[in-house]
Amino acid sequence: GLVFDIGRMTHSYPHCWRCDSPLLYVARDSWFIRTTSMKDELLANNDQVSWHPPEVGENRFGEWLRGNIDWALSRDRYWGTPLPAWVCDVDADHTHWIGSLAALAEASGGLPEDFDPHRPFIDEVTWGCAECDGTMRRTPEVIDVWFDSGAMPFAQWHYPFENQDEFDRHFPADFISEGLDQTRGWFYSLMAISTLLGRGPCYRNVIVNDMVLDAQGQKMSKSKGNMVNPWDAVAEHGADALRWYFITSSNPWVTKRYDNEGVKEAARKFFDTLRNTYKFFTLYATVEQWSPSEEDPEPADRPLLDCWLISRLDSVVRDVRAELDGYQITRAYRILGDFVVEDLSNWYVRRSRSRFWGNSDPGDMRAAFRTLWDALRQVSLLAAPVVPFVADWLHRALTDTSVHLERYPQPSDLTDEELEADMASARALVSLGRAAREEVQIRVRQPLRVAEAVLPQGRTLSGEVLGVVREELNVKEVVFLANADELVRLVPRPNFRALGPRFGKKTNDAANALRALPQEALAEYRNGGEVEFEVDGASHTVEEGDLEIVQEALGDLIVKGEGAITIALDPTLDGELIAEGIARELVNRIQRLRKDAGLEITDRIDLLIAGPDEVREAATRHRDFIGGETLAPALLVEGDISDPAWPHVRDVDLGGTPAKIALRALAS
Numbered sequence: 001g002l003v004f005d006i007g008r009m010t011h012s013y014p015h016c017w018r019c020d021s022p023l024l025y026v027a028r029d030s031w032f033i034r035t036t037s038m039k040d041e042l043l044a045n046n047d048q049v050s051w052h053p054p055e056v057g058e059n060r061f062g063e064w065l066r067g068n069i070d071w072a073l074s075r076d077r078y079w080g081t082p083l084p085a086w087v088c089d090v091d092a093d094h095t096h097w098i099g100s101l102a103a104l105a106e107a108s109g110g111l112p113e114d115f116d117p118h119r120p121f122i123d124e125v126t127w128g129c130a131e132c133d134g135t136m137r138r139t140p141e142v143i144d145v146w147f148d149s150g151a152m153p154f155a156q157w158h159y160p161f162e163n164q165d166e167f168d169r170h171f172p173a174d175f176i177s178e179g180l181d182q183t184r185g186w187f188y189s190l191m192a193i194s195t196l197l198g199r200g201p202c203y204r205n206v207i208v209n210d211m212v213l214d215a216q217g218q219k220m221s222k223s224k225g226n227m228v229n230p231w232d233a234v235a236e237h238g239a240d241a242l243r244w245y246f247i248t249s250s251n252p253w254v255t256k257r258y259d260n261e262g263v264k265e266a267a268r269k270f271f272d273t274l275r276n277t278y279k280f281f282t283l284y285a286t287v288e289q290w291s292p293s294e295e296d297p298e299p300a301d302r303p304l305l306d307c308w309l310i311s312r313l314d315s316v317v318r319d320v321r322a323e324l325d326g327y328q329i330t331r332a333y334r335i336l337g338d339f340v341v342e343d344l345s346n347w348y349v350r351r352s353r354s355r356f357w358g359n360s361d362p363g364d365m366r367a368a369f370r371t372l373w374d375a376l377r378q379v380s381l382l383a384a385p386v387v388p389f390v391a392d393w394l395h396r397a398l399t400d401t402s403v404h405l406e407r408y409p410q411p412s413d414l415t416d417e418e419l420e421a422d423m424a425s426a427r428a429l430v431s432l433g434r435a436a437r438e439e440v441q442i443r444v445r446q447p448l449r450v451a452e453a454v455l456p457q458g459r460t461l462s463g464e465v466l467g468v469v470r471e472e473l474n475v476k477e478v479v480f481l482a483n484a485d486e487l488v489r490l491v492p493r494p495n496f497r498a499l500g501p502r503f504g505k506k507t508n509d510a511a512n513a514l515r516a517l518p519q520e521a522l523a524e525y526r527n528g529g530e531v532e533f534e535v536d537g538a539s540h541t542v543e544e545g546d547l548e549i550v551q552e553a554l555g556d557l558i559v560k561g562e563g564a565i566t567i568a569l570d571p572t573l574d575g576e577l578i579a580e581g582i583a584r585e586l587v588n589r590i591q592r593l594r595k596d597a598g599l600e601i602t603d604r605i606d607l608l609i610a611g612p613d614e615v616r617e618a619a620t621r622h623r624d625f626i627g628g629e630t631l632a633p634a635l636l637v638e639g640d641i642s643d644p645a646w647p648h649v650r651d652v653d654l655g656g657t658p659a660k661i662a663l664r665a666l667a668s
Contacts, residue, residue, distance in 0.1 A: 020223075028076065030072045030073070030074050030141075031072075031073045031074040031083060031085065031139070031141060032070040032071060032072055032073060033070060033071040033073050033192075033196070034070050035068055035069075035070055035071045035192055035196070036068055036069065036070050038192075038195050038196060039065065039066075039068050041195050042065045042068065042191060042192065042195050043062070043065050043066065045191060045194070045195050045200050045201040046061065046062060046065055046191065046201070048200065048201050048204075049201050049203060049204065049205065049206060050204065050205045050206070050327070051205075051206050051208065052205065052206065052207045052208065052251075052252075052253060052327050052328075053208065053251070053253045056180065056183065056206075056208045056253065057206065060180075060183045061183045061187060061188075064183055064184055064188065065188075065191075071144075071192065072144070073143060073144055073147060074139075074141035074142070074143065074144070075141060075142050075143070075144055075145075076140075076141055077141075077142050078119060078142070079119070079142070080142030080143060080145065081118075081142055081143040081145075081147070081148055082117070082118065082119055082122050082123075082138060082142055082143070083138070083139055083141045083142060083143050084097060084098040084099070084104075084138075085097050085098075085138070085139045086098065086107075086126075086127075086136040086137060086138050086139070087136065087137060087138075087139050088129040088131070088132060088134040088135070088136055089134050089135050089136075089137055090129065090132050090133065090134030090135075091129075091131070091132055091134060094129050094130075094131045094132060094134065094136075096130075096136055100161065101115070101117060104117075104125065107127055107136075108125045108126070108127045109127060111125070119142075122138060123137075123138050123140070125138065146185055146186065146188075146189040147189060147193070149185075149186050149189055149190075150186065150188075150189025150190045150191075150192060150193045151189075151193055152190070153170075153171055153172075153173065153190065153194065153202045154167070154193070154197070157170070171199065171202060172194070172199075172200070172201055172202045172203050172204055173202060173203045173204065174203075174204055174205060175203065175204065175205035175206065175207060175327060176190070176203045176205075176206055176207075177206070177207040177208075177209060177252070178208070178209060179208070179209045179210070179211075180208050180209065180210050180211070180253070187206065190202050190203060191203075205327050207252055207253070207327055207329075208252070208253045209252045209253065210252070210253050210254055210255045210256070211255050211256075212246075212255075212256050212257075212258050213255055213256065213257050213258065214226040214228070214257065214258060215257055215258065215259045215260075216257075217255075217257055220258075228258055233258075233263075236260070237260075237263050237264070237267060238267075238389070239389065240271070240386075240387035240388070240389050240390045241263055241266070241267035241271065242263060243386050243387055244266055244267065244270060244271070244333070244337075244386060244387055245262060245263045245266040245267070247329055247330060247333050247386050248266060248270075248330060248333050248334055248337055249262065249266065249330075250330060251328075251330045252329070252330070269337070269341060270337050270340060270341065271387075271390060273340055273341050273345045274340050274376075274379065274390070274394070276345070277340070277344060277345050277349055277372075277376065278376060278394060278397065278398075280349060280353075280356075281356075281369075281372050281373065281376060282397070283601075284356040284357045284369075285356075285369055285373075287357060287601070287602060288356070288357065288365065288369070290365075290366065290369045292370060292373055295366060296366045296367065296369075296370035297363055297366060297367045297370070299414055301367075302367040302370075302371060303364060303367060303368075303464075304419070304463075304464040304465070305348065305351055305352060305464075305468075306367050306368065306371040307416060307419060308348075308416075308419055308420065308423050309343070309344070309348045309371055309375060310371060310374070310414050311414060311415050311416040311417075311419055311420050312339065312343050312420060313339070313374075313375055313378055314411050314412055314414045314415045315411075315415055315420065316335060316336065316339045316343075316382070317378065317382065317409045317410070317411045317412075318411035318415070319332075319335050320332045320333075320335055320336055320382055321408075321409075321410075321411065323335065329386070333383075333386055336379070336382050336383060339379075340379060344375055344379070347427065348371075348372070348375075349372070351468070351472075352368050352372075355368040356368055356369065356372075357601065357602075358631075373398060376394060376398055377394075377395065377398050377399065378409055379394070380392075380394040380395040380398070380403050381395070381403060381406055381407075381408060381409050382408075382409060384403045384404060384406075384408075385408075388403075388404065391403045392404060419465075422461055422465045423465060423468075425455050425459065425461060425565070426461055426465050426466075426468050426469045426472075428562065428565050429451075429453050429455075429469050429473075429478075429565065429567050430468075430469060430472040430473060432560040432561065432562060432565065432566075432567045433451060433469075433472075433473040433475075433560070433567050433569060434472075434473070435560050436558040436559065436560040436567065436568075436569050437473075437558075437569065439558060439560075440558055440571055442571060443581075443585075443655065444472075444473070444474050445474065445581055445584035445585055445588060446474070446573070446577070446578075446581035446584070446655070447474045447475065447476065447577050447580050447581055447584075448473070448474065448475045448476070448569055448570060448571065448573075448577065449475065449476050449477065449570055449572065449574075449577065450475060450476065450477045450478075450479060450569075450570050451469075451473055451475045451477070451478045451479070451567055451568065451569050451570075452478075452479045452480075452481055452486075452487060452557070452567070452568045452570075453469075453478055453479070453480050453481070453565075453566065453567045453568075454480070454481050454482075454483060454484045454487070454561075454564070454565065454566040454567075455480065455564070455565060456563075456564040456565065457564075458482045458483075460480040461478075461480070466478060473569070474584075475569070483523075484551070484559075484561065484566040485519070486554070487553065487554060487557060487559050487566060487568045488551040488552060488553055488554060488559050488561065488566060488568075489519070489551070489552045489554060490519055490522040490523060490526070490549050490550075490551060490552075491549070491550050491551070491552050492514050492515055492517060492522055492547045492548075492549055493547055493548040493549070493550060494510070494511035494514045494515065494546065494547045495545055495546055495547055495548060496511065498543070498545045498546050499511060499546060502540075503535065506535055506536065509535050509536065510533075510535050510540070513533045513534060513535055514533060514542065514546065514547050516533075517531065517533060517542075522549055525542050525547075525549065526549050526563075526564070527564060530542075551566065553568065556570075556571070556572075557569065557570060557571075558570075558571055578614070578618075579614070579617060579618040579621055579622070580618070580622060581655070582614060582615060582618035582619075582654055582655075582657065583618045583619065583621070583622035583625055583626055585654040585655060586609060586615075586618070586619060586626055586652075586654065586659065586661070587625075587626055587629045587630060589650070589652040589654070589659075589661060590607065590626070590629075590630045590632075590661055590663065591629075591630060593648055593650050593661060593663060594630065594663065596648075597647075597648045597663070597665075599665055602631075603631065603665050603666070604631045604632070604633060604665070604666045605630065605631060605632050605663045605664060605665055605666060606632065606634050606636075606663060606664050606666060607626075607627070607630060607632035607634070607635045607636070607661070607662070607663050608635075608636045608637075608638060608641055608646060608661070608662040608663070609626075609635065609636070609637050609638075609659065609660075609661055610637070610638045610639055610640050610641045610659065610660040610661075610662075611639075611654075611657070611658060611659035611660060612657065612658070612659075614657060615654065615657060615659045616637050616638075616639070619635070619637045620637050623635050623637075632663070633666075640660065641660050641662045645664075646662035646663070646664055647664050648662060648663050648664065649661070649662040650662075
């Protein structure tokens with residue numbers, strides 16, 4: 001009877017997540033389902049489910065099942081599904097569970113017509129106890145609402161009382177998706193009920209959604225004032241832009257920061273590119289009065305660039321379908337987004353621009369239009385599940401029909417892996433070559449004499465693909481070498497952060513040993529091979545991250561490399577190259593003046609070019625090229641422009657060389 005201590009203790013205490021009021025735990029009598037008796041079955045059924053991400057199914061949900069406790073089924077409320085248990089009012093051990101309305105009618109001696117099986121009506125149904133003189137009355141509790149949600153796969157078909165065949169066709173579900181907090185809620189109630197009924201798992205795949213946070217990574221709540229009204233976001237960005245942002249920014253099971261600027265950037269990159277590509281297509285299709293028909297060349301008969309895009313699109317269809325079949329929706333639509341921006345717009349349309357208007361080859365022009373039309377239509381079909389409004393707009397604009405009445409695309413036999421590999425190598429060389437030009441500030445419009453290139457395994461490019469590299473880099477010749485030994489020297493840069501934990505006080509010795517590695521060993525390491533080095537007589541393997549290998553150019557060449565791909569440009573310029581560069585710069589400035597003057601793309605012009613000797617010489621030498629590119633059948637070259645009859649005159653800077661251009665529209 002002695003008191004040991006009296007005092008106050010500070011400890012954690014549960015509070016209401018809505019209003020922060022302290023919660024009071026009270027012990028109550030409840031009805032339970034003995035789910036602990038089904039623990040092994042629950043775990044076995046969970047092993048048959050593909051979770052995305054897998055660790056939720058194995059860890060969070062799996063641990064919940066391994067520590068499973070009996071399910072507290074009843075709730076002391078008025079509204080809800082009545083617990084179908086009748087208890088004798090004389091002896092509470094006399095209970096009767098009811099499994100159907102027919103069983104209830106049989107036990108009670110009949111039910112009224114149009115009987116409502118909810119409270120208060122069901123509470124009025126009683127009958128005499130079969131074991132004593134008492135009366136069977138329904139226990140007042142209702143069922144946990146999670147039981148209602150978990151019974152959904154069965155209840156929606158009124159199983160097992162009817163629709164047996166329909167139920168079997170739809171069970172189990174291909175996939176379900178809910179928040180991470182549902183591991184102890186809906187995910188569990190679905191699994192528990194189907195396991196209790198001996199039906200195995202009721203879903204094959206689960207996509208777990210995590211929380212949406214504010215831009216600073218804080219959980220949204222009204223009390224913090226950082227809530228974002230979804231309807232405000234839809235009004236500002238559009239429903240499709242929000243969908244695209246959430247799906248492509250990160251996997252659904254990763255927490256997301258909602259950022260207005262991030263939504264705008266995602267929408268700009270994909271939707272603006274797609275819209276501008278369509279505008280380009282419809283502008284020139286209208287000018288040339290093109291529409292899809294049987295006159296269009298078959299895919300196999302089209303030029304190389306068309307065949308490449310057709311193959312890339314077929315690969316994209318295959319890859320997107322494969323990722324969607326694996327419930328990797330983020331990877332799927334990143335693939336589609338990259339295709340639209342990089343392959344379709346930045347490469348195909350840019351490379352094919354001149355084919356869509358003023359093309360002297362009607363077959364080539366029809367091939368270009370049909371290829372772009374097919375690509376845009378396929379993109380609308382692929383994008384339809386996640387951006388239904390934009391996809392439907394695009395498909396209707398192309399075909400006058402709804403995208404949502406079409407089948408999802410299937411890959412065909414139009415993939416050309418060798419062509420795709422060659423074009424990928426070409427694009428890599430172009431990217432490196434442009435970076436090399438930027439390093440020495442030589443614009444792409446300035447032609448160069450030669451580029452030397454190295455591809456993995458001594459590969460080379462030829463034909464039209466090689467021509468693409470020449471055009472994109474604006475070089476006269478591309479020479480392929482077996483290796484980069486003649487172009488660069490490999491320089492090792494030891495990573496002290498990686499070496500320190502391994503070598504301690506001998507880190508500097510290890511770094512010096514790595515610096516002393518021969519060129520052959522550095523090349524072997526860069527290509528993924530195993531290389532060894534010695535420190536104080538002990539042999540060690542160069543591990544990934546131990547050093548960075550950079551390339552230093554030999555001689556006056558500009559060298560850029562990435563992995564096993566290297567390109568070297570000769571920056572030497574002669575008079576012929578300089579003149580051609582000036583001509584290309586003139587075309588660029590004339591096209592800008594045409595646009596600023598409000599001319600239509602089909603308007604032909606009179607053109608006058610004036611400037612110092614080098615400008616006049618370049619304009620004269622490349623008169624046909626300049627006139628053809630700018631629709632100027634009559635091109636004059638003079639020392640100055642003084643005639644006021646020219647309505648559009650501009651002083652221009654051609655990379656440090658001054659010039660003057662003037663133009664006027666020709667009468668049609």
